[in-house]
Amino acid sequence: MAGISTHVLDLTTGKPIAGVPIELYDLGSNPPKLLNRTVSNADGRTDAPMLAAEAARAGDFELRFAIGTHFKEQVALTDVVPVRFTVFDPVQHYHVPLICSPWSFSTYRGS
Amino acid sequence: MSDKMNPNRRQFVMGTLAMAGGLLVARQALATASAGVQPAQAAGPISLHGVSPRLTIHILDTYHGSAATGLQVEFSRMDKDRAVLLQKLVINQNGRTEAPLLIDDSYQAGDYQLLLHIDDYYRMKGARLPSPSFLSKVPVRFRINSTTERLHLPVQFGPWNYGYYRGS
Numbered sequence: 001m002a003g004i005s006t007h008v009l010d011l012t013t014g015k016p017i018a019g020v021p022i023e024l025y026d027l028g029s030n031p032p033k034l035l036n037r038t039v040s041n042a043d044g045r046t047d048a049p050m051l052a053a054e055a056a057r058a059g060d061f062e063l064r065f066a067i068g069t070h071f072k073e074q075v076a077l078t079d080v081v082p083v084r085f086t087v088f089d090p091v092q093h094y095h096v097p098l099i100c101s102p103w104s105f106s107t108y109r110g111s
Numbered sequence: 112m113s114d115k116m117n118p119n120r121r122q123f124v125m126g127t128l129a130m131a132g133g134l135l136v137a138r139q140a141l142a143t144a145s146a147g148v149q150p151a152q153a154a155g156p157i158s159l160h161g162v163s164p165r166l167t168i169h170i171l172d173t174y175h176g177s178a179a180t181g182l183q184v185e186f187s188r189m190d191k192d193r194a195v196l197l198q199k200l201v202i203n204q205n206g207r208t209e210a211p212l213l214i215d216d217s218y219q220a221g222d223y224q225l226l227l228h229i230d231d232y233y234r235m236k237g238a239r240l241p242s243p244s245f246l247s248k249v250p251v252r253f254r255i256n257s258t259t260e261r262l263h264l265p266v267q268f269g270p271w272n273y274g275y276y277r278g279s
Contacts, residue, residue: 060243060247074256075256075257076254076256077253077254077276077277078222078252078253078254079254080252081252082250082252084246084247084248084249084250085245085246085247086243086244086245086246086247088241088242088243088244088245089241099274101276103276103277104274104275104276104277105274105275105276106272106273106274106275107272107273107274108271108272108273109245109271109272
């Protein structure tokens, strides 16, 4: 299935993070165009794909995770994590998770 | 010297020989680097323990197992969602920058961003990737909370992933 999906996990608890506001932007226009805004569910995923299969296309996209709503530490490394990537082949699915603690963030192309 | 050689001394001699061999290898590695192929390790680890408050970075290419030498980075301060360019950087042989990004009066609390030109980097390295590649210009967003503590920010990236964290 084509499209874009995500998953937010907390390394400090080993659990998904619920309630994180997540936005998806199309970077093909200036300023970037907001395509979707939602909140992660109890499984750390979104109830619907960030970008549905029907809307899939090649181009540059950015997921923005408002992670500061979850990590309240004063000394957290950031409160927003932008993840920018390119959809090269719109027929493929792009699963882009965020694995984090208050002081570390990592992402990868998943499946 | 007597034939009853002190075993400790023998160990020392062997160690010295090994070190000389290491130097030779290092010299060969440098020669290779100048020929266009990067060694996996250009230098040993560097400790920043105890230095004054500052922002330093260390960027590694996990695809080649090397420092991201030659990677271009735009270092900006964030003004809400807008990145205000402070400095354009090129990562050196050790995966670092020649000077701290911020130090003394310039080390101010706030939100900052490194924009890594990963697409240009892998093109320069001749890596065979889809075009356009999955990662092109990658933003690394972070915050300086306290100007009394230094911040070291290691970043590791490959063609399909990256991560960063508060280091030491």
